[in-house]
Amino acid sequence: MSVVFTSSNVLLPGSTHPAAATIEVDLASRKIVAVHDDVLTRSDYPHISDERWFDAEDKWILPGLVDAHVHLNEPGRTDWEGFWTGTKAAISGGVTTVVDMPLNSIPPTTTVENLEAKRSAAHGQCWTDVAFWGGIIPGNESDLRPMLESGVKGFKCFLIESGVEEFPCVTEQHVSLAMEQLQDNSAVILFHAELDDQPLSTSPSDSDPTQYSTFLHSRPEKLEIDAIELIISLSRRYPKLRCHIVHLSAASALPIIRAAKTAGVQLTVETCFHYLTLAADDIPHGHPEFKCCPPIRGAENRDLLWSALLDGTIDCIVSDHSPCVAELKQLDDGDLMNAWGGISALGMGLSLLWTEARKRGVGFHKIVEWMSTKTAEHASLADRKGAIRFGYDADFVFWDPDAEFTVTKETIHFKNKLSPYEGMKLHGRVEKTFLGGRLAWDRTSNGFDDLEPAGQLL
Structure with a gap:
C-alpha cells in the first residue's frame, strides 16, 4: 500500500532551503520508495485514495527528529x-x-x-x-x-x-x-x-x-x-x-x-x-x-x-x-x-x-x-533515520515556521507538566507528524484523536 506526500517546501539532504518535492512511501515496509524533485498532482497517482494523499501545501516537510x-x-x-x-x-x-x-x-x-x-x-x-x-x-x-x-x-x-x-x-x-x-x-x-x-x-x-x-x-x-x-x-x-x-x-x-x-x-x-x-x-x-x-x-x-x-x-x-x-x-x-x-x-x-x-x-x-x-x-541510526531519502524510514514533520504560540500546560504532553518554558512565546509549530508513513499526531484534529501508538523498539 502506497502513500504520497507533497509540498512546495521539502527539506532534502544537503539543501539549505526547502524545495518542491513529492515523496512516495510503502506502508508495509514503512520506507521511502521514491523522492521526486517536483510537486506532482493527483492525476499522476490515479490509484491513490484521498486518505493516502497528504499535501502539505506551503507548510514545510522535514525529516522526523531524533x-x-x-x-x-x-x-x-x-x-x-x-x-x-x-x-x-x-x-x-x-x-x-x-x-x-x-x-x-x-x-x-x-x-x-x-x-x-x-x-x-x-x-x-x-x-x-x-x-x-x-x-x-x-x-x-x-x-x-x-x-x-x-x-x-x-x-x-x-x-x-x-x-x-x-x-x-x-x-x-x-x-x-x-x-x-x-x-x-x-x-x-x-x-x-x-x-x-x-x-x-x-x-x-x-x-x-x-x-x-x-x-x-x-x-x-x-x-x-x-x-x-x-x-x-x-x-x-x-x-x-x-x-x-x-x-x-x-x-x-x-x-x-x-x-x-x-x-x-x-x-x-x-x-x-x-x-x-x-x-x-x-x-x-x-x-x-x-x-x-x-x-x-x-x-x-x-x-x-x-x-x-x-x-x-x-x-x-x-x-x-x-x-x-x-x-x-x-x-x-x-x-x-x-x-x-x-x-x-x-x-x-x-x-x-x-x-x-x-x-x-x-x-x-x-x-x-x-x-x-x-x-x-x-545513535548509529544514520542508515535509516535523519533524512528524507530513498530507503529511509518514512518519518516526516509538517512544520509551520511562521506560527506563534504560548507554552501552556495544555500544550505540554509529558506526564509532570513542570517546565521553565511555561508562559514563553515561541515561533514555529508542528502541525502533523508521521511515523513510518502513518499519521501519528495532528494538531488540527485535537492531536491524538482516533490514532494509535505505532512506535517500534529499535
Missing part, C-alpha cells in the same frame, strides 16, 4: 515519566525517534536482563520509535558486550554522583575496565562530564538556596573541564572507541575539545535546548524548574555554545528530558539546592531552537542537521 537523550524512567519511576506520555510528548513536537537513557528507571539498563525489562515495559506503549542506551556502573564490565549484542546503541556513565543510588558513578579505573571490554566493538561511551575528584564547591552558610546564583556557584565550570580532560586522555588510550560528552554546558571547555578533535581524537559533543535558549542572569528567584546539572550559565556562555555549533565543535542538540514528580522540585519553598536537577522540554525543541535561531540569523537547515541528521549518526 532525540538521543531522553529519560523515560519506566519501569520503576513511571510516576516521573513513562513510555506512553513521554513518546506522546515527543511525537507532538516532531520527534519520531527517542533514545532512552539507562538511569532513573528501576532497574537501570545495566544488564541484558534489565534491558529486557525495559523493552517489556515499553511494548505497545510507544508513539515514536525507541532505541536504548546501556549503562556503565562499577562492576558491570562483563555485562557490556552482551548488552551491545542485544541492541543497545552505546553506554552512558557518570563521573560524578548521578542522584539515584542504583546508578553509581565510576572512576577512571572503572571506565578503563569497560573500555578494555569494548575496544574491539567500535562502541560509543557517553560521559556525564563533571568530575567529582574533590568535594563539590559549597556556598557560604548564609547563601540563599532559592537564588540561582547559589546553585550555579556549587557546580563551577572547572568540574566540566577536569572531566573532559580525563575523557580525552581515555580516548587517546582507546582510539577505536568514540567518546561522547553529553549536555555540554561550560563554554570554557571548548578550546580543549577543539584541540582534541583537530588532533584526531574520536570525540563528539552534544548540548541542550536549555543551554542555548536560557541564561543564568534571567532566571527568576525561587524557581527550581530551571535547575539542571551541569547548570545553565550566562548569556556570553550561551553565545559561545552557538558559535561552537556553527563551527562543528559541538555536533548535535538534544533535550535531556529529565522529569520528576512535583514534590521533588521543591516548588513550595523554591530551594534549588535540594530540588531534583532536571529540565523537562520533550517535544518543544524545534520551536525553542527556531525561536532563538531567528534572532541569530541561523538557517533552519542547521537546526534539522543538529536535531535529526547528527543525532541519528550519534
